Amino acid sequence: MALLEVEGMTHYFGGLRAVHNYNLQIQRGEIRGLIGPNGAGKTTIFNLITGIYRPTRGRIVFEGEDIVGLPPHRIAARGIARTFQNMLLWRHMTVLEHVKVAHYARIDYGLVGAFLGTPRRRRQEAEFEERSYELLRMMGVERFANKVITELPYGAQRRVEIARALATEPKLLLLDEPAAGMTPEEMIEMVDTIRRIHSMLGMAIFLIEHRMRVVMDLCETIQTLNFGEVIAEGTPDEIRNDPVVIEAYLGKEVVT
Amino acid sequence: MTTATQKQPPASDRHRNSTIRAVLSPWREVPFLGWLLGALAAVMLEHSVGSSLALTLGLRRIPVLFGFELMLKAPQHIPGMLVYLVLVYMLPAALVAVATRGLTNALAARLLQSPALSLAVHLVLLYGCMHFWCALSDYRYLVAQLALIAVMLTLSLNVINGYMGEFSCSHPGFMALGAYAASVLTVLLFVEDDVFGPPLLPPTLGPFLFPLALVAGGLVASLGALAVAIPSFRARGDYLGVITLAFTFVVKSLFENLEIVGGPRGFMNQPNWAGLPTVFVWAVVCVAVINNFVRSTFGKALNAVRDGETAAEAMTINTRRTKTVAFLSAAFWAGVAGGLFAHVVGYINPATFGAQKLAEVLAMVYFGGLNSVIGSIAGGLGLTLFSEMLRPLEVWKWVIIPMLLVLVMTRRPTGLIAFREFDALKLLGPRGRWEGGVQDGTAGG
Numbered sequence: 050m051a052l053l054e055v056e057g058m059t060h061y062f063g064g065l066r067a068v069h070n071y072n073l074q075i076q077r078g079e080i081r082g083l084i085g086p087n088g089a090g091k092t093t094i095f096n097l098i099t100g101i102y103r104p105t106r107g108r109i110v111f112e113g114e115d116i117v118g119l120p121p122h123r124i125a126a127r128g129i130a131r132t133f134q135n136m137l138l139w140r141h142m143t144v145l146e147h148v149k150v151a152h153y154a155r156i157d158y159g160l161v162g163a164f165l166g167t168p169r170r171r172r173q174e175a176e177f178e179e180r181s182y183e184l185l186r187m188m189g190v191e192r193f194a195n196k197v198i199t200e201l202p203y204g205a206q207r208r209v210e211i212a213r214a215l216a217t218e219p220k221l222l223l224l225d226e227p228a229a230g231m232t233p234e235e236m237i238e239m240v241d242t243i244r245r246i247h248s249m250l251g252m253a254i255f256l257i258e259h260r261m262r263v264v265m266d267l268c269e270t271i272q273t274l275n276f277g278e279v280i281a282e283g284t285p286d287e288i289r290n291d292p293v294v295i296e297a298y299l300g301k302e303v304v305t
Numbered sequence: 306m307t308t309a310t311q312k313q314p315p316a317s318d319r320h321r322n323s324t325i326r327a328v329l330s331p332w333r334e335v336p337f338l339g340w341l342l343g344a345l346a347a348v349m350l351e352h353s354v355g356s357s358l359a360l361t362l363g364l365r366r367i368p369v370l371f372g373f374e375l376m377l378k379a380p381q382h383i384p385g386m387l388v389y390l391v392l393v394y395m396l397p398a399a400l401v402a403v404a405t406r407g408l409t410n411a412l413a414a415r416l417l418q419s420p421a422l423s424l425a426v427h428l429v430l431l432y433g434c435m436h437f438w439c440a441l442s443d444y445r446y447l448v449a450q451l452a453l454i455a456v457m458l459t460l461s462l463n464v465i466n467g468y469m470g471e472f473s474c475s476h477p478g479f480m481a482l483g484a485y486a487a488s489v490l491t492v493l494l495f496v497e498d499d500v501f502g503p504p505l506l507p508p509t510l511g512p513f514l515f516p517l518a519l520v521a522g523g524l525v526a527s528l529g530a531l532a533v534a535i536p537s538f539r540a541r542g543d544y545l546g547v548i549t550l551a552f553t554f555v556v557k558s559l560f561e562n563l564e565i566v567g568g569p570r571g572f573m574n575q576p577n578w579a580g581l582p583t584v585f586v587w588a589v590v591c592v593a594v595i596n597n598f599v600r601s602t603f604g605k606a607l608n609a610v611r612d613g614e615t616a617a618e619a620m621t622i623n624t625r626r627t628k629t630v631a632f633l634s635a636a637f638w639a640g641v642a643g644g645l646f647a648h649v650v651g652y653i654n655p656a657t658f659g660a661q662k663l664a665e666v667l668a669m670v671y672f673g674g675l676n677s678v679i680g681s682i683a684g685g686l687g688l689t690l691f692s693e694m695l696r697p698l699e700v701w702k703w704v705i706i707p708m709l710l711v712l713v714m715t716r717r718p719t720g721l722i723a724f725r726e727f728d729a730l731k732l733l734g735p736r737g738r739w740e741g742g743v744q745d746g747t748a749g750g
Contacts, residue, residue: 101615101619139612139613142608150622153603153620164598164634
């Protein structure tokens with residue numbers, strides 16, 4: 050059984066059809082890519098899977114259960130974590146707090162612990178902190194732990210955002226343009242990091258990316274989206290040479 | 306080369322700076338315990354020789370709130386007053402603090418081995434200072450009670466406006482709910498009253514059950530807060546601000562039209578059970594509980610909701626529960642503070658809980674600093690004291706305080722001590738060369 054199965058998902062923004070009859074199957078532990086020109090509906094698909102939007106039609110099944118209509122935090126707690134294209138970080142919080150607070154779903158000391166500070170709370174807070182440091186180390190941003198997020202360089206902020214997503218212990222990680230705005234060197238490092246967390250934690254990864262280097266390097270299969278519809282699906286090599294994909298990106302050759 | 310020398314301050318200036326630093330350096334090594342001891346010495350001194358010294362200096366009586374009211378009314382007393390302040394407060398406190406720093410540092414380090422004991426000792430000393438300071442004047446006593454209540458209100462409002470970043474105007478409403486609920490309970494159960502008749506329980510039980518009445522008042526306020534918490538799921542920012550403002554006025558007109566609690570004439574006969582010790586204990590519990598909360602992962606979720614709700618949801622945070630908990634717990638403490646206020650003053654009327662109260666609490670929060678427990682303590686204490694000190698100026702007080710607020714807002718838009726984590730145990734540790742547990746043989750010299 051696939052980890053995530055999306056069947057016949059369609060979404061309208063008013064009269065605009067953003068996603069049409071979208072299908073997807075992600076197996077445990079695989080890395081899959083989603084590409085397409087600007088405005089093709091890639092981020093909308095992420096927002097639909099994570100519950101920010103509710104699809105007009107279609108089913109989203111995660112680990113055998115339909116998750117359509119669940120609030121986003123419940124979907125996230127079931128094991129779908131994500132990062133955002135424009136990095137939705139919390140501007141007044143430190144790096145450590147970012148990662149720590151993403152353990153929210155694991156809190157078991159309840160409100161009594163939160164208000165009164167029971168031994169159980171102290172134990173669990175210490176555990177969260179230790180795990181947070183571990184994730185920051187894994188992403189190579191441990192040295193920034195006690196800095197407020199806005200003081201960090203851009204690339205490091207991207208890494209913190211991934212560490213924060215990992216703190217929710219995802220089975221499926223959705224990365225929305227993880228290498229956007231990075232220099233070529235940073236991009237290569239990011240690819241290495243993604244590969245490393247994948248091999249260490251073994252979750253499935255579904256990523257949107259514009260930089261072909263990244264997608265081609267990381268993904269086993271790639272979906273290409275245009276105007277909300279999948280126009281091609283296959284291995285990196287197949288996608289690279291698919292005339293339909295080339296047309297979507299570069300336009301049709303004018304035959305005279 | 307020339308630019309390098311130009312950047313440095315003139316030699317004389319540098320010399321003066323280092324002299325000041327050298328003179329002040331012993332005081333840098335005074336732990337919090339030492340300052341408490343110094344303050345205690347000062348208030349004890351005032352207790353024993355304060356009034357005779359005041360007479361000698363030509364002052365009619367001891368300066369109640371650091372002499373401000375007298376200085377403003379009778380400027381010819383300013384020199385005498387300054388001498389009094391230096392002789393009674395500054396010199397003794399500073400000298401005792403610095404002279405005992407070896408002892409207090411050692412003691413602070415020793416106490417820290419048992420954090421609970423350390424906190425208890427510091428709190429007892431703090432209360433001792435307040436006790437002796439207030440023993441000299443009923444007015445001081447009342448101001449201290451009101452200042453502690455203001456701290457509770459400020460801190461609980463900070464949970465919503467600072468930590469969760471919503472602009473809530475509903476605090477006077479919460480306070481009114483708590484004040485009326487607690488008052489009705491105590492008057493109904495323990496007091497002979499024209500409307501509520503004879504007491505239902507023996508009045509001797511009253512002081513023991515008083516905390517329960519306050520808690521009940523807090524819970525009523527929490528219940529009322531649901532009316533704000535539920536709209537907050539969908540409305541944010543200005544829109545929620547308007548809803549919370551409406552809530553305050555709805556509560557106010559509810560009590561204006563409720564004849565059984567006196568309508569606009571107000572409600573009195575509250576028994577006098579909220580003495581300074583009671584208010585102090587409640588304020589300490591309030592600060593401890595809220596500080597505990599905002600430092601937990603639960604509490605940090607409030608910050609996440611403030612700084613980005615979409616990301617918070619995506620990181621498993623139940624934003625609805627977070628908002629509900631924030632509103633309800635803040636309302637609870639506002640309700641308890643309201644109940645205390647009613648029993649301190651012994652009279653409440655709906656007009657007390659209107660726009661003026663709202664402006665005061667908001668000013669305390671934004672003056673002290675958003676997202677900061679220590680800022681709220683400073684804001685609540687500071688503005689209460691300051692507004693009492695400026696009382697002789699009458700109407701001009703309401704020109705000066707808002708101007709001050711404008712000044713703070715332009716210099717530090719988030720308040721004086723904003724975004725600071727409050728770790729009481731860090732504050733209570735030893736200082737200077739005693740820090741880090743290294744004991745120096747020459748300590749105390």
